[in-house]
Amino acid sequence: MIFYDCATAPSPRRARMFIAEKGITVETRQIDLRTGEHLGAEFLALNPRGTVPVLVTDDGNVLTENLGIAAYLEARHPEPPLIGRTPDETGLIWMWTAICEHQGGLPVAEALRNSSPAMKDRALPGPVPYAQIPELAERGRARLGVFFDLLEERLSESRFLAGDSFSLADLTGYVFVDFARIVKLRIPEGHTASQDWFDRIAARPSAQA
Amino acid sequence: MIFYDCATAPSPRRARMFIAEKGITVETRQIDLRTGEHLGAEFLALNPRGTVPVLVTDDGNVLTENLGIAAYLEARHPEPPLIGRTPDETGLIWMWTAICEHQGGLPVAEALRNSSPAMKDRALPGPVPYAQIPELAERGRARLGVFFDLLEERLSESRFLAGDSFSLADLTGYVFVDFARIVKLRIPEGHTASQDWFDRIAARPSAQA
Numbered sequence: 001m002i003f004y005d006c007a008t009a010p011s012p013r014r015a016r017m018f019i020a021e022k023g024i025t026v027e028t029r030q031i032d033l034r035t036g037e038h039l040g041a042e043f044l045a046l047n048p049r050g051t052v053p054v055l056v057t058d059d060g061n062v063l064t065e066n067l068g069i070a071a072y073l074e075a076r077h078p079e080p081p082l083i084g085r086t087p088d089e090t091g092l093i094w095m096w097t098a099i100c101e102h103q104g105g106l107p108v109a110e111a112l113r114n115s116s117p118a119m120k121d122r123a124l125p126g127p128v129p130y131a132q133i134p135e136l137a138e139r140g141r142a143r144l145g146v147f148f149d150l151l152e153e154r155l156s157e158s159r160f161l162a163g164d165s166f167s168l169a170d171l172t173g174y175v176f177v178d179f180a181r182i183v184k185l186r187i188p189e190g191h192t193a194s195q196d197w198f199d200r201i202a203a204r205p206s207a208q209a
Numbered sequence: 210m211i212f213y214d215c216a217t218a219p220s221p222r223r224a225r226m227f228i229a230e231k232g233i234t235v236e237t238r239q240i241d242l243r244t245g246e247h248l249g250a251e252f253l254a255l256n257p258r259g260t261v262p263v264l265v266t267d268d269g270n271v272l273t274e275n276l277g278i279a280a281y282l283e284a285r286h287p288e289p290p291l292i293g294r295t296p297d298e299t300g301l302i303w304m305w306t307a308i309c310e311h312q313g314g315l316p317v318a319e320a321l322r323n324s325s326p327a328m329k330d331r332a333l334p335g336p337v338p339y340a341q342i343p344e345l346a347e348r349g350r351a352r353l354g355v356f357f358d359l360l361e362e363r364l365s366e367s368r369f370l371a372g373d374s375f376s377l378a379d380l381t382g383y384v385f386v387d388f389a390r391i392v393k394l395r396i397p398e399g400h401t402a403s404q405d406w407f408d409r410i411a412a413r414p415s416a417q418a
Contacts, residue, residue: 048362049308061297067276068304075296087284088270095277099258106315128355135342146337153257 003028004046004054006038010108010179014066015053017171020209022077026055039127050126067097070168082168092162096154096169100161104147104176111140111183144185148194151177155193166201174201212237213255213263215247219314219388223275224262226380229418231286235264248336259335276306279377291377301371305363305378309370313356313385320349320392353394357403360386364402375410383410 003019003026005012019026031037031052038050047054047064055069056062063069074083084090113123114137123130151173154161161169177187177198187194201207212228212235214221228235240246240261247259256263256273264278265271272278283292293299322332323346332339360382363370370378386396386407396403410416 049312055300057297057300059297061301063300063304065304065307067307068300068302071292071303072296072300075299083280087281088266088268090284091264091266091272091277091281092270093277094280095272095274098274098276103258124352130348130351131344133342133344133348135340136345139339139342142339143333 001026001058002056004031004043004052004056005029006031006033006052009033009052010105010175011051011066012053014172014175015055015069016209017175017206018070018073018082018168020206021080021082021166021171021204022073023080024073024077044127048127066172074168082166082171084162084167089163089165089167093167093169096161096167097172099150100169100173100176103143103150104173104180107140107143107147108176108180108183108185109140110136111144111180111185112137114140115183141183141185144180144183145188148177148185148188148191151187151194151197152191155197160197166204170197170201171206174198174207178202210235210267211265213240213252213261213265214238215240215242215261218242218261219317219384220260220275221262223381223384224264224278225418226384226415227279227282227291227377229415230289230291230375230380230413231282232289233282233286253336257336275381283377291375291380293371293376298372298374298376302376302378305370305376306381308359309378309382309385312352312359313382313389316349316352316356317385317389317392317394318349319345320353320389320394321346323349324392350392350394353389353392354397357386357394357397357400360396360403360406361400364406369406375413379406379410380415383407383416387411 005016005028031043037043038052044050046062049064053069054062054064063072084093113119114132114134121129121131123132160166161173187198214225214237240252246252247261253259255271258273262278263271263273272281293302322328323341323343330338330340332341369375370382396407
């Protein structure tokens with residue numbers, strides 16, 4: 001396997017944490033997003049959508065999305081399970097992963113990419129230029145507030161997002177919450193269940209990977 | 210199991226097709242999105258995010274996202290496989306499912322919800338009102354063009370999106386391509402590989418479910 005990573009970006013961090021939780025070692029190559037290496041001819045030949053993470057499997061398949069990478073690694077390395085042991089666990093984990101992507105990941109990306117001067121005409125990842133939409137940055141910030149409330153409600157009743165055990169869903173939510181600092185948003189004061197959950201994940205070795 | 214469906218909407222259609230492909234029968238309740246039943250107190254008590262599909266499992270867990278529902282059903286009813294038999298197949302299928310959601314599903318939703326007068330202040334699903342952003346409708350239409358090109362490139366080299374067999378990824382892409390008619394966008398003339406793929410899926414009994 002070869003893992004294409006970028007140490008400073010949230011999307012590849014999700015895959016990096018997943019790999020670390022599995023306790024496996026994968027040959028890793030850094031792609032420098034700041035210098036535009038992901039949009040250069042060499043990397044686009046590997047992933048035409050110009051995004052990291054990418055995992056090239058032992059069979060030579062190129063997996064370009066976090067969901068694909070996680071599902072592949074879970075099937076190859078089932079222990080410790082990060083996507084459940086039973087149908088219900090698996091369903092709840094994919095569900096909370098999807099919720100974190102749609103309610104947390106997209107809003108923080110919208111808030112950042114539609115407001116940062118450095119991301120002018122790069123409001124979406126990849127080689128196609130898209131103009132910034134300032135209202136979308138504002139909407140992203142508002143949605144992150146909704147996401148923080150959703151997390152607090154869920155984590156007040158459940159130790160981890162999908163149940164009693166740490167999973168792909170927690171890792172996904174954690175990375176987006178941590179990344180929200182880039183738009184100066186954090187878990188609100190008084191959201192004690194979310195803050196406790198965040199601190200527990202931050203203390204895992206994978207969070208430093 | 211109880212399946213909460215809406216016969217006129219694309220998201221629950223994905224779950225409905227998945228169930229049909231599995232050849233199972235699930236008790237189904239229709240939620241009428243046109244009359245706002247999904248935002249009524251009764252349905253919000255089941256799914257606070259106010260979206261269909263929802264699948265209540267035999268153990269009583271409430272699965273509110275297509276990815277969770279598909280993963281649960283695949284684990285409960287492995288045959289015929291729709292999310293792969295090998296780690297590589299599974300990784301590629303989740304990858305192409307994610308690509309279809311992000312590059313096809315989100316753009317068609319943005320194009321519709323940010324332009325339709327009937328969706329004023331409902332630019333996103335769920336109970337929180339969000340104002341329409343006209344530029345986002347335009348961007349959604351542009352992105353659908355990119356998605357159609359992406360599909361054509363992939364399907365020129367592969368019989369189905371993730372390989373030789375029909376999967377969750379095809380079902381996902383098909384539903385979004387079909388739904389794009391609502392914003393008057395269709396597979397472009399000359400995209401013969403995509404059109405052939407679309408026609409093959411449309412001929413499956415699940416497409417009529």
